[in-house]
Amino acid sequence: MSAENKITVFETTGFPNPARIRAALAEKNALDQVDFVEIDVMNKEHRTESFYAMNPLGTVPVLRTAEGDFISESTAITEYIDAHFDGVSLTGQTASARGKIHMMQRRAESMVMDAVGTYFHHATDGLGPDLETNQCSQWGNIQLANAKNGLLYFDRLLANSEYVAGDSFSMADITLFYGLAFADFAKVEISAELTNLIDWREKVGQRPSLKG
Ligand SMILES: N[C@@H](CCC(=O)N[C@@H](CS)C(=O)NCC(=O)O)C(=O)O
Structure with a gap:
């Protein structure tokens, strides 16, 4: 996988919803398979045109897939992570x-x-x-x-x-x-x-x- 199409997670350290994504990735042993980009919420970086283009709701986390699609909502991101990476199931198998x-x-x-x-x-x-x-x-x-x-x-x-x-x-x-x-x-x-x-x-x- 080249650097351009590595999965990217846009997060803000210390905030609870982005922490859910780190936990899901850790359960899948996949923390080292994604890039993380810090969004400065306190300086309103999530309320800029470029951020709204990724997530019109203006919230972190957001995940950019290897194909370049943007997924927001922590549950949806967790579903993606669970389906994309091998390992324990976080969303159920039956x-x-x-x-x-x-x-x-x-x-x-x-x-x-x-x-x-x-x-x-x-x-x-x-x-x-x-x-x-x-x-x-x-x-x-x-x-x-x-x-x-x-x-x-x-x-x-x-x-x-x-x-x-x-x-x-x-x-x-x-x-x-x-x-x-x-x-x-x-x-x-x-x-x-x-x-x-x-x-x-x-x-x-x-x-x-x-x-x-
Ligand atoms: N339903 C969203 C909620 C995301 C959310 O509220 N994120 C907070 C950080 S934990 C946020 O972006 N807050 C920015 C703000 O309140 O302006 C999810 O599951 O990801």
């Missing part, structure tokens, strides 16, 4: 597993990751006044309540399930793991009473892919 993983991934995303994100961007200072130009604190606080319900939901689920989508580690675990990291960053309390969630986090946090 129809049933694929459906369940996708369902649980979406729950982890909407009930925790995105709910925390909406709270952070709308009801706190978020990324600062230059970037948070259209805040609605009421909407943010509704999402904080939703995030707390989401944490409770996953705590109950993990009482009877080894991983988020059943017996195997999957992209649903990656999403929830970084949803909790975002909760820590946004100072959304993960109550000590949520012992199943905390134990699961401790367990999956031992994986080399989630240690970085």
